[in-house]
Amino acid sequence: MSQSKKKDSAPPTVQYFAAVLRLLRERAGLTQDELGALMSYTGSAVSAVETCAKPPTDEFIDAAEKALDAGGLLRSAIKYLRLERYPVYFQGFVQLEQEAVSVSSYCTQVIDGLLQTEQYARALLKSNYPPFETDEVEQLLEARMDRKPLLSRKPMALIHVVLEEAALRRKIGGPEAMRQQYEHLISCASGANVTIQVMPSSRAEHAGLHGPMKLIETSDAATLAYMESHGESSLVSKPDKVSVLARRYAMMRTQALGPEESQNFIEQLMGGL
Structure with a gap:
């Protein structure tokens, strides 16, 4: 060019x-x-x-x-x-995420980007199809890692993640990458502001079967919902629709394993590598 x-x-x-x-x-x-x-x-x-x-x-x-x-x-x-390092459809969400009071996520296929290690994220980006160019992978990786300060930001942001068991069992990047990823999840969950829950596959029916989503609480006490799939996204702000999604997420939290059970579950997966 x-x-x-x-x-x-x-x-x-x-x-x-x-x-x-x-x-x-x-x-x-x-x-x-x-x-x-x-x-x-x-x-x-x-x-x-x-x-x-x-x-x-x-x-x-x-x-x-x-x-x-x-x-x-x-x-x-x-x-x-x-912001330019992120895909266009994700830029609006990133701005909201970095200023949020709380961020709640439900992930079905892969671990939430906010909690991904560099090795896991790189393997995930390299699996994209059509493939990214090498410099695109590095640019997107750098952008993803740039989101991490939210975990330790002051004033503190509350982070809650519900992870499907399938997302934890998918060994993206291989066993060693997953070992590091499991260790990172356990480390993140030890923080006062981060809660991780596992939705076990044994829970055949639950409130999250409609698909992944994120809820963002802003500094002015508004709650927004964000959903993404195959490079398309939608940001939901209508109170009645957000209310349905928030209640759905609240039900998921009651159906998932508790935080301590979830940590034990992740430790067992790590021990099986």
Whole structure:
């Protein structure tokens, strides 16, 4: 793909950052090589960002901010550039998730992205069909890992996850990846703000059979529901519809194993690897 086509196909925020970076560099009278040297990057790395061949990382932005003494202009873009790493259909949810008072999830096929280890997430992304390009996998992986600060954020967010047993038994990435994933789930559940429950396969009928969902409580006490499947998503805000989904989720919590039973269940799965 030509340089101009790469730039035209890049997300608008990436294009804008590239233009601002180039403007600041030229105003400083620096070549790409000279700016790269000040940032401890190569000139080609600067060129890749300016031509939108590669989106800037947080580390690149910080280095450019300092080298160009940009007064916060470049660093202020980090929040918006991070959103561009996510699929378009997921960007709205991520903004809500990071500011939420509580997030409740019901997962049927895979472990919730918020609780995934890097190895598990990478294997999952590589399994996509049609396949992602290597740089797409890394970009999406970085974006998924960027969500993790919510687990330890202050003020504290309450996280509740109901996991289908099938999602826990599917050995994505192989036995060692799953061992690390089980250990991570147990570690997360030890936190005061994270609760994990397992919906056992022995519970043949339960309230979650309609499919996966998430509930988000916002700082102004509103509750929204989010559902996603095959690259399509819907955000539900109508109170009557959200109420039905919230009651359905509450019933699922009573039907799933309790938190302590769930931890024992995960430990047994880990012991069987």
